[in-house]
Amino acid sequence: MSQVSLSDLNAADKADFVAALANVVEYSPWIAEGIAGQRPFAGINQLLDAIKAAIQSAAPDVQLALIRAHPDLANKTQRAAGLTAESNAEQNSAGLDRLSEAEYAAFERANDAYRAKFSFPYIVCARRHTKDSILRDFETRLQNIAKTETRRAIEEICRIAALRLDQLVAADDKLNVHGRLSTHVLDNHNGRPAPGIAVELVELAALGESRVIARAVTNHDGRTDAPLIGGRPLPIGRYELRFSVGKYFAARGVQMSDPPFLDEIPLRFAISEPEGHYHVPLLVTPWSYSTYRGS
Amino acid sequence: MSQVSLSDLNAADKADFVAALANVVEYSPWIAEGIAGQRPFAGINQLLDAIKAAIQSAAPDVQLALIRAHPDLANKTQRAAGLTAESNAEQNSAGLDRLSEAEYAAFERANDAYRAKFSFPYIVCARRHTKDSILRDFETRLQNIAKTETRRAIEEICRIAALRLDQLVAADDKLNVHGRLSTHVLDNHNGRPAPGIAVELVELAALGESRVIARAVTNHDGRTDAPLIGGRPLPIGRYELRFSVGKYFAARGVQMSDPPFLDEIPLRFAISEPEGHYHVPLLVTPWSYSTYRGS
Amino acid sequence: MSQVSLSDLNAADKADFVAALANVVEYSPWIAEGIAGQRPFAGINQLLDAIKAAIQSAAPDVQLALIRAHPDLANKTQRAAGLTAESNAEQNSAGLDRLSEAEYAAFERANDAYRAKFSFPYIVCARRHTKDSILRDFETRLQNIAKTETRRAIEEICRIAALRLDQLVAADDKLNVHGRLSTHVLDNHNGRPAPGIAVELVELAALGESRVIARAVTNHDGRTDAPLIGGRPLPIGRYELRFSVGKYFAARGVQMSDPPFLDEIPLRFAISEPEGHYHVPLLVTPWSYSTYRGS
Amino acid sequence: MSQVSLSDLNAADKADFVAALANVVEYSPWIAEGIAGQRPFAGINQLLDAIKAAIQSAAPDVQLALIRAHPDLANKTQRAAGLTAESNAEQNSAGLDRLSEAEYAAFERANDAYRAKFSFPYIVCARRHTKDSILRDFETRLQNIAKTETRRAIEEICRIAALRLDQLVAADDKLNVHGRLSTHVLDNHNGRPAPGIAVELVELAALGESRVIARAVTNHDGRTDAPLIGGRPLPIGRYELRFSVGKYFAARGVQMSDPPFLDEIPLRFAISEPEGHYHVPLLVTPWSYSTYRGS
Known part of the structure; x- marks a missing residue:
């Protein structure tokens, strides 16, 4: 427009x-x-x-x-x-x-x-x-x-x-009407950001079908180049972030079980503040992971 | 028999x-x-x-x-x-x-x-x-x-x-043919085990329907009274543990967003050693969680 | 006596x-x-x-x-x-x-x-x-x-x-007058308990000298064979647990920086309930660690 | 100069x-x-x-x-x-x-x-x-x-x-001769950055006295306004970051034990890459914490 x-x-x-x-x-x-x-x-x-x-x-x-x-x-x-x-x-x-x-x-x-x-x-x-x-x-x-x-x-x-x-x-000033959803993948096995990890953001639905609303691949700093949602309010709702970590570690020759203990990792969370910043990182090894609401 | x-x-x-x-x-x-x-x-x-x-x-x-x-x-x-x-x-x-x-x-x-x-x-x-x-x-x-x-x-x-x-x-001796899958929920918000949390174990299927194969509620020590799988080999495959943490924190009067940032938490992992012990704990606050292969 | x-x-x-x-x-x-x-x-x-x-x-x-x-x-x-x-x-x-x-x-x-x-x-x-x-x-x-x-x-x-x-x-019954301090080291780099890690427990002092009050080495399950303090009340006070993780990972041929990012890890905490159970585990990789009051 | x-x-x-x-x-x-x-x-x-x-x-x-x-x-x-x-x-x-x-x-x-x-x-x-x-x-x-x-x-x-x-x-271009040490405190109890936490950076010494080489207080985003070390190479060595988290939670009226389970938290780590970026965050509740080499 x-x-x-x-x-x-x-x-x-x-x-x-x-x-x-x-x-x-x-x-x-x-x-x-x-x-x-x-x-x-x-x-x-x-x-x-x-x-x-x-x-x-x-x-x-x-x-x-x-x-x-x-x-x-x-x-x-x-x-x-x-x-x-x-x-x-x-x-x-x-x-x-x-x-x-x-x-x-x-x-x-x-x-x-x-x-x-x-x-x-x-x-x-x-x-x-x-x-x-x-x-x-x-x-x-x-x-x-x-x-x-x-x-x-x-x-x-x-x-x-x-x-x-x-x-x-x-205008020169901005209205405070946008939120931001971002992520960051840290490879705690190797002590560095995890590049090349495929990330999907799914909007979960109670009655209808859940659907993928964003796809991205982590960059050299383990982040996505653009926010997963940005430049608009964050829709209040329930979401799932999915990270393909099995492929990432396999590609780096990390010794893993077969099938790998961790492969696709889902992080499920809700957004309640449309104008807020939600940073939902993943700290991961082939045997452990954690997440938190960050900033 | x-x-x-x-x-x-x-x-x-x-x-x-x-x-x-x-x-x-x-x-x-x-x-x-x-x-x-x-x-x-x-x-x-x-x-x-x-x-x-x-x-x-x-x-x-x-x-x-x-x-x-x-x-x-x-x-x-x-x-x-x-x-x-x-x-x-x-x-x-x-x-x-x-x-x-x-x-x-x-x-x-x-x-x-x-x-x-x-x-x-x-x-x-x-x-x-x-x-x-x-x-x-x-x-x-x-x-x-x-x-x-x-x-x-x-x-x-x-x-x-x-x-x-x-x-x-x-017989008096036992064959080493059983595995064990267990969990443990630690409430890091209050520094104690989390009792009363409903846990579901789902066997994930690539082609057919995933299905719930065990249900339990955590006891006063944050564990389930019996292993989620025990007394038999652990079937090699992919699983999801689901923990109802939103209700747990709500029942304790913890201040949360609406909808709560974390509600049902899925932990997705694979079992590759049928005779092994898989301990998959959840460390959780209303704003963070982590898991790992424990012992 | x-x-x-x-x-x-x-x-x-x-x-x-x-x-x-x-x-x-x-x-x-x-x-x-x-x-x-x-x-x-x-x-x-x-x-x-x-x-x-x-x-x-x-x-x-x-x-x-x-x-x-x-x-x-x-x-x-x-x-x-x-x-x-x-x-x-x-x-x-x-x-x-x-x-x-x-x-x-x-x-x-x-x-x-x-x-x-x-x-x-x-x-x-x-x-x-x-x-x-x-x-x-x-x-x-x-x-x-x-x-x-x-x-x-x-x-x-x-x-x-x-x-x-x-x-x-x-007597056949016991008085509830003992506490217990225990630890557990999980190697999240390899997905298993960490054996052979030297652990020191230090009682911290505000005016005098801090002193080592217990030494142990983790067993095959990543635990100490006996509680760090047990069979008596836990003295109310401030403590530090020290874990030699650098040597542990070096002995396993894990690639690390020189000097290693993590070598001796101190966990500092206080005990306030002499008759309580304090479980203070360490989840560790060469690049990350966490602890919590467990059970 | x-x-x-x-x-x-x-x-x-x-x-x-x-x-x-x-x-x-x-x-x-x-x-x-x-x-x-x-x-x-x-x-x-x-x-x-x-x-x-x-x-x-x-x-x-x-x-x-x-x-x-x-x-x-x-x-x-x-x-x-x-x-x-x-x-x-x-x-x-x-x-x-x-x-x-x-x-x-x-x-x-x-x-x-x-x-x-x-x-x-x-x-x-x-x-x-x-x-x-x-x-x-x-x-x-x-x-x-x-x-x-x-x-x-x-x-x-x-x-x-x-x-x-x-x-x-x-000159317009820069030599790649500087490193950076930064931190970030996330309050996982309340799901937000932790402002107002006093942070000390100590250089540890094997033979002489360890000494505080930087002091800062976290800002509204849980970070320090300036890097703890920046604008110069990071000296190779062993360090300890100390965070006054007991006062932080006490000031927010969080119910804690007396003395608090966690009060001053030390994170001990080594720097081996003088031109690198070391991000050493603290994720903390009154009962748990974790750290990792971040980015």
Whole structure:
């Protein structure tokens, strides 16, 4: 997606400014209209704060209309009829376009129960989630009272806006909306980083199929050249990192049993902080390994 | 199965001695007949040595007949027609009665190729193997020349005899035919053994379904009351131990993320020494863990 | 020291019973006299309970006299004049016969301050302590009020009595007065226990000299044949275990740097539970190691 | 020390060039004179190569004179009479100005034996060593034949020249003459880096006193702001890192025993590659820790 610079936004006439930010919040140009007069913004964080203030200070009926402007999650009919490009990409990022039948059914039940209780759609910032964590979030939020849930919906709308803004606007400062998942393989048998180890990152699913979401090979420093997940929020969920250590040691002529005691090593862990840094290293010999949340 | 004591075997008349040991080697009473005169045996190890010597010193055509007296592995027709009770139990112990279609096909191909090359059935001590390790063994042994493979078949017959003898005869000494798989969970967060942790042992399968072969809960010392596998050889193969540590720490009120960084921890390893001791402990905190081959 | 059996004590006439237990509590035959009529005792635990009950239920002035019957700790004049054999051995066990000048001075200051405040000698079960932990205990207990400190002195007298009884009386049951310190060296480079490693246990001292209190070599299972400390309480204090791993790996032809990255490995830890089991293992490769409080 | 830029050296007249490099090799202006005509040098590595080539291609008697121009190490008389500023600083960097009597005696014996055998002084690049590693190097090199030892002396002179050049000349490229020692403390109890931990680096000495050579406190990422040793070669030798973890956990209200099982943790290791990167992290809970050579 092509970006627009903050300085251009600051200098644009009002109509262009509103058009540029039209999709930052779903079907709600009134927000950009309301803050156009506050320009120039010193940075993208200040711009986001203005958007959030506009949303949070809107009258209750305006907030409710804003919430109702959002589509259901994983709703086949609505998806067929067409979502905004932004909503579509966001739902896809959480895998909502690839649901198993069991998952579709679970989402349908959850949406129905939510709408029945609150009379507005469940809203969540999908880029911060996996399918599983959304279904868990549904359950938790269904316990809330309406007032709490209105506040939660507004919060999620602000998170969605922040991520859309992050993608849309180029500025000198950065929004704190990205997380990072990295790894590092140390060969404690030889006292050095382990290069050339194939690594897979699997997103685990409770109802549907688990799937490989990243593949990499460790470099000379035992790390991957790029983060396993980076430049975006880390989706809340359960993961497994898989390391092909048997081949690594075999290639170095290390004496091993047959089959080798350790071959493919799985590290299973959960991510709960989408904006956090998760460093999940592997310290390994042919007969031992350890891992920990590092930094 | 009821056991007979070594002293009774030593005191029995020859016919009873031969009858008692009839099934220690498949369809081959001549072996017991040949060693009856060497009684009394000082121990079960001495008795086994006598059996092995009788087999190994037999004439080549006798050895070949002995090999041919054995059934194919995982052969549906032969299994339907009836195996000896011993063969049946042994094949079942390696899961050969629960093969997937893909596995049956693989065994059929392997048996056919083996018979075509050597003109005698492939023999393996099934209690020392999993389905996967038998298929790997097939591949390896198909590369052998006939002379080597005759020797290997005799070796396996001796191993089968040792295990049958171990089950049949009660003596003061023990045959070294058992292995042991144990675990131990240390809670490094609190500096003490971790009791009450549910542990599953899964046998991993390349072609068919992996299956849980043992379940236990750690006791006050963080160990299981009985070995996860014991009193028998450890089947060569790949395994996964799974520990429910999330529930353990949650029950102790330890502050954790939601979902917890570590919940179910899998330790994946292979066993290559059926008569060995594999100690596979877990040292764990809510944020780290390690394992190693211990003792 | 020769032991007397509980059954003999139960059967003895009263004078012999009192004589046998004369030194279980310093200069206080009235205790044994008071409980002689409760015989027979079902076990040594029951006998100890009777002694403790006699002490704890004595009139305040009797308790005070009992406390005052005890010598000062590490008092040169009293030691020259002669202590009971039991007191002497107990004080020596904590190294009070080998104090540096700085330590003597510290003990003298502490004894004087304690007597000045409470008008009775400081009593501690020396076998459960090192010099350092006694000096720390002095500081803590000097903060107490007299009533608390009387109770603490009686507690320590009961602990001393328990250990003297444990040494004196042979019975079927055991008093829970012993701790155990053990270690285990696992060679994670080769996946097996590490035999032949020289291990030293050093008691660390804040003011005087640290000293080696045990030496051992690991056996085929990577353990020491006997506990590093066993058959007695573990003295509260700070310790260092030292393992000669450089020689071990060099003897096995493992390729290492020169000098080796790891050679003598110190593990420094404290003991706070004299009756506990401290298992302090070492998991080691030429390039890594770890330890933990095990079981 | 003020630096001179490579471009200035390239542009200087010959006399100034020779004067600037006069002390790069002890008392040997002929080297700079010999290479002045090769200017301009494209970088400091090319300049160093020219110096090394001049030394290595010199006639045997010139090389011998060069070797003999060097002072003895740790020679009181020579030090009193005055060394070049460079030699003095180099010898001090290895602690040769702070020798115990036993160390002086050892150096004197070694120097005498070396001179007696080779008729020239022992030369070593002192900045790459500790006192202990120099004494070990003496022993090793005393076994050499004269031809080998002449070559070794020339090698060390080139290493000394490289380090002097590195300090003297500012250029765009860098000589690969620096190593780095770093650490990192991970709190596995809480799953995050451990800030505020006091760290001491001690150089261990076989004959004299061990001494603290660096002190630091871990920052918010559990690292020290600067390497523990950096911007210079790592002296070959034995070291101990000491971490005050007891205070760290106590300050966070973590429940611990009294005294704490772990308080000051020593990690003892050796450095053998002066130009290497040694990363020696500590993974720690109140009840466990581990370390390894990392990257």
